[in-house]
Amino acid sequence: MAAADGWLLRLRPPEARVDGPALRRLSAIARRHADGAVLLTRRAKLELRGIRDPDATTAALRAAGWMEDETTAALPDQIISPATDIDTAAIADAMTVHQRLHAALSGRDATLDLPDKFAVAIDGGGRLGVPEVHADIRLDALDGTHWRLAVAGSRASATSLGCWQANALTAAVTALIDRFAAAQTAGAPAPRRMRDLLARDGAQRLAEACPPPRANESRSAPRAGGPPILGYHDGLGHVIAFAFGRIGADALETIADGLARRGEHLRLLPDRRVLLPAADANDSAALRAAGALDTPGDPRLGLAACIGRGGCAQATTATRADALALAARAPTVAGAGEVGLHVSGCAKGCAHRRPAAVTLVGRAGGYDVVVAGAPDEPPLWTELAVAAAGSRLAALERIHVAQRQDGETPLAVFRRLGRQRLLELSEAEIAGE
Ligand code: SF4
Structure with missing residues (x-):
């Protein structure tokens, strides 16, 4: 690519x-x-x-x-909890489920033609489970032998199709993949991801496409993830x-x-x-x-930056060096477990095209500052030198600390406050420096 x-x-x-x-x-x-x-x-x-x-x-x-x-390259991504063999808190063995599914899919005559991002998550739970992964198909261990089969979401948000025993999972998942693949070639509008097929057909019909035996429905709620x-x-x-x-x-x-x-x-x-x-x-x-x-909350964990000046002709700033230097000005914004600070060489946003809490967009050696938006969205401030961008970032950090509510991410805080209120609060913060 x-x-x-x-x-x-x-x-x-x-x-x-x-x-x-x-x-x-x-x-x-x-x-x-x-x-x-x-x-x-x-x-x-x-x-x-x-x-x-x-x-x-x-x-x-x-x-x-x-x-x-x-x-093998044509098979969908399988995102597994990869340490259920050594994680004593794991609920079930994800690797065996993965190996069986991989063997079934790769042993078929027809090559699968699925969207690049189509993914199956196989989550055996425990300390290294994958509860946050949004996948087209999710398998979540309920106990040593029962798994929930769900579609289009994370462990918390996916829509359950019911509960299957481990030895019946491969047939159920391959049937679901086949149904998706058939829908893609059956005329417009073709579903692009499993969420589209779910919206079109509903959970009941998707569950009926998976061969029985289904197990006891009352077991179909996996534990919350940490x-x-x-x-x-x-x-x-x-x-x-x-x-x-x-x-x-x-x-x-x-x-x-x-x-x-x-x-x-x-x-x-x-x-x-x-x-x-x-x-x-x-x-x-x-x-x-x-x-x-290896320290939770380290602000460097929440950084995104493209290669910047020296690696791309579009860039006029040293994006990664600036991101590392500026992360300390906004530790709770950058270190909140999502992309908190994105420093992009230009509005294309190669490193992260989606909204971040704060995005600095390079322009003529300085930065525009987009708050709670993607790199190509309207900035709150434009054409700032790096030091001035750092000062705005520090103001946003103080606003975030003062205004955040329980469980709110920095992106959610800034979205809730909105553009006008953010400008007013920032001006007051900068005037008080
Ligand atoms: S975001 Fe812009 S500057 Fe950065 S790598 Fe992509 S095109 Fe180049």
Whole structure:
């Protein structure tokens, strides 16, 4: 896929696991053919960016065992809770469910032709469950043998189709995928995602498309999920993240060394996190020195930024350096667990096209400031130097702290206040500096 900073390639490691030697091979390819880093995505995949020669990169990845074959590449993403084998709080084994579904889908004659973003979430619960993942199809463990099958949403928001035993899940999910695929070719309007098919056909008809036996309906409410975890956790290992999801060369080497020494595989988690099983305190210090983040609320977790000046001809600002420098001016805005501060080289918004709490949009060496909007929405302030943008950001931080209500995200606070009120409050804050 072409991007403003060169070609990008997304990779799906089998079972969301990578061992030390495979990571070393990938790191070498990133240095030789891309921008040197490996990126974590929000859907638990890996990405190489800044690729100069896509054919040579693909050949190198294939030789290193990193490319999927054509049949597997056509399968939908399966976002799994990848550590149910070691997480003592897990409810059920997600990996076996994933392996059965993968085998059933890849063993069929016809190649699936599904939308790129079509995804199945397989959530065995526990400390590393995937409750926040919005998927077309969700499987949520209810107990050791029963799973809820649901569509179009997260663990909390998906619409339940009922409860199935683990050994009947593969047939139910493949039937649902087949129904979606058939609807896509059955004439207009074709559903683009499962939510469209749900709106058209309703939950009852979708449930009837899945072969019985369904299990007891009263079991069909999964437990609520906790917030994503970070840091060291007994019995699991170390959960880490990186600013912008970018794992640089030093960190890749440190992680690969640790995995090889312990004979372990890293596990990819949604929201650009990684579990390093059985990592110890020595590994943690080295990882932090290489840029790993492991403290919940760290404002660098909520940053998004494109490559900026030097990597894209459209950019006139050093987006990532500015984002890192400015994050400290708005720690609760940036560190609230969503994209809080987006620094974009221009209104195209390659790093994050959707609304963030605050978006700085580069223009002529300075920034426009969009609050509670996407990069191409009208700014609250225009053409500010970096220092002035930082001052507005600090004012927004104080407004957020003073005005937030229980459970409200920074984006929701700023949306509730609205443009006029935000301008009034900001002027008062800046006048009082
Ligand atoms: S957002 Fe604009 S400046 Fe940044 S990479 Fe995309 S096109 Fe380039």
